[in-house]
Amino acid sequence: MLEIGFFRENRDRIIAGLKVRNFKEMDLVDEIFRLDEIRRGAQTELDNILSDRNRLSKEIGDKYKAEQREEAEAMKAEVATLKEKGSVLEEALKTTTSDLEDLLYKIPNIPNESVPAGTSEEDNEVFRAWEGTLPELGESALPHWDLAKKYEIFDLELGVKITGAGFPVFQGKGARLQRALINFFLDEASRAGYREVVPPLLVNEDTARATGQLPDKEGQMYYVEKDDLYLIPTAEVPITNIYRDTILKEEDFPVKLTGYTPCFRREAGSYGAHVRGLNRVHQFDKVEIVQIQHPDKSYDTLHEMVAHVSSLMEKLELPYRILRLCGGDLGFTSALTFDFEVYSAAQQRWLEVSSVSNFETFQTNRLKLRFRDGKNTRLAHTLNGSALALARIIAALLENNQTPEGIKIPKVLQTYTGFELLN
């Protein structure tokens, strides 16, 4: 959620930014200005009434002490009138405030200047292309779902039996590969200075709201009605919320956190050939990196995080490219996002495996995550990125590294897997 103060001072920038996003409901912006004005008027008026009431109450106390009962009684009537007026105003103020907030919730983050305009993923900019040649496997190459059957790596039908579609069961060396990747990613993050956390996998409504999953991504999350809790779609949610309602000191920056969690996504309505195998599943594992940073440094940090994810791809010896998302494809809460795509050689497709974003103050406004800047408090910036998401990385590893003898395991993973060939 953008700050209302930001609206007051940056009207033109907001309108320009929303155009880059191809945002349709521009009239909401004017409505926000209108309600803001009404709200402030009501606030001032109410404060004045309350001030009068407080003053009178004090005087009534004094009158009683001075044994001037009658005068005190007369003043009580005055207070009663004020109270009546006050409660009407208070009601109006509450309504206006929540209407205003509802509107603010509907406005996405303003894109960074470097974000290209565009309406869909077609318009994303290739920020860094793959410089080598893409692997060509020839006719006999198998997509990862066939390789999975051949080597008993994971089983989707078994997942259907236990749960339903989109819940793969990893087995044997496949399970081991999964664990190897998680450990490798966590170790790399630790080496890069991230503090490891193991967060809860279910979160409450306040938490989901603060990082922006609610209200706009309601349908994306699994919801446990009995306890009013949501299964996390990403570790970003619980990890960033560790710092909800916090005031940091400048020397606390940067806060660097990492965590491994399973992620649960309903992915309602997305079925078809392009979601076969591990391309899109309801439960997958991911190591997330999160940073909380000073506003002046957050874009340097974003590039540092992009470099970290790049190094992971390189160590895994996977062909990848980096996209700068266009306005139309940018997530609701993000100001700038770089997507990482791995080339999956048998499918001959690019698969998204990481998304690295700067949210600027969009999350911290809801999180009330601030830092001390001289006498004032200011909102910090939050950033996060997948480092990395597992299911699709496994898909790419299987496809790209297939040989007649089995799947070659990248060198860097071998100490984690304990084997060099998955067969």
Add this chain to the structure above:
RNA sequence: GGUGAAGUGGGUGAGUGGCUGAAACCACCGGUUUGCUAAACCGACGUACUCUAAUCGGGUACCGCGGGUUCGAAUCCCGCCUUCACCGCCA
């Protein structure tokens, strides 16, 4: 799940109807003293909204959360949440 106790500022903790946005102590910050450190002393020390040209100054709200009583609530009443202790169940 049951029973009991408790939730006050960064921390400890006082405060049972007005003089309490909140004592005192500790921590933090600024200063005096000092060869340096320490000690001692002095001062400042919550957040949000709002008025204002203003990070000067004023107003309002906040003592777990939400309601209520009252001219007036941290203080009284009701509901909820959380924590702790004991019991039950359990990886």
